[in-house]
Amino acid sequence: MRSGKRNRGSTPAVRGPGRPAGEPAAAVRRALIDAARTLCIETGLDAATTKSIAERAGVNPAMINYYFGSKEGLGRAMMLESMQPVLEQLESAVGAAALSLGEFMRGYMRALASNPWLPQLVVREVLPANGRFRELFFDEIVAHAGPLLRGLVDRAGGSQAADTGVDPALLPVTIASMAVFPFLAAPVLERALDVNPFDAATTDRLIAHNLALLGRLFGTRTLQ
């Protein structure tokens, strides 16, 4: 909102209850989303209070209700924004008729590597039995990822792999394991194998490695 719209001539700005003075709206929203994300990763959203989130963001706690309705609303906005890069990846993949398994692997792993908080949010609020964003993540991401992976494996010739004892119906599980596990289990991999998948050079090595493995399973032709 432009400030000229709020201040008409010499009339003082009319503000709704709790409307923040001073700070621009976008900056306050941004600071709150960042603070909610940091605290969600550090301690989980249950342990974070509106007070602790507002403190971390450097704004008045009332701003949470003003902009997001509640801590829940802020959490949901934060999760949706955090999922955005992967959502975009899925949407462009679903839209592209000729996308290959290799392109998908590359795009998806790059999206995860560039947004290190997403795997951590999934560990916190999707995988646990009472994960707060489980349904949101299922509806927005998982529901599309399944059919997409199955389609990509089919087009890459997954059914031919059955000759060698490989189960075509389980190949999407393998692809997901190779693409997602390193980021989900990053702290473990770093300790066990000195591999940090969020390090840019390591991400590239992992992608090249996974593409080489897929090439051995499917033949390199189908992956380009």
Add this chain to the structure above:
Amino acid sequence: MRSGKRNRGSTPAVRGPGRPAGEPAAAVRRALIDAARTLCIETGLDAATTKSIAERAGVNPAMINYYFGSKEGLGRAMMLESMQPVLEQLESAVGAAALSLGEFMRGYMRALASNPWLPQLVVREVLPANGRFRELFFDEIVAHAGPLLRGLVDRAGGSQAADTGVDPALLPVTIASMAVFPFLAAPVLERALDVNPFDAATTDRLIAHNLALLGRLFGTRTLQ
């Protein structure tokens, strides 16, 4: 402790402070460990109080301090017991000079499939930044799993895979992804792909599938 040792002749039993009457010690400990595990998976240990754990176990809350010193002590005993099947798997693998990658894959996946709470405890208390059992899990399992996986990959001829663009140093990451991710991400896989890795028939299919994939990467000879 045998009861004859506590009850000397007709003298009433002398009990230390808080020593439970009636219930046998093993049963009380068992009930507390089971309750702690259930609540840790359902809500996380932070949210579980000694009162709620004792209530779930059907025992007096004082029994937690009596047997385990504290909620922390109970949690640690519960985690150590839950890791036991995988620890045994690792120990026998480290001890076996001629163990193959295939045998390890089979044994490790069976251990995870038969102990569905372990992956859930890892999601709750190992993978998050402030995971309460992160160090315990790292020291007991991760520290041994890294060298073991590297050794198995080496012996299976992983270095030869480099000719085809596969990175031998990343093969242990791939093996861990294939063996662990399905159990860690079980709720997601069930929704996305209708695959429940804890279902006995599905576990067997996943193991056979992974062994077939390893066979294509390493040759079947080295996996037997």
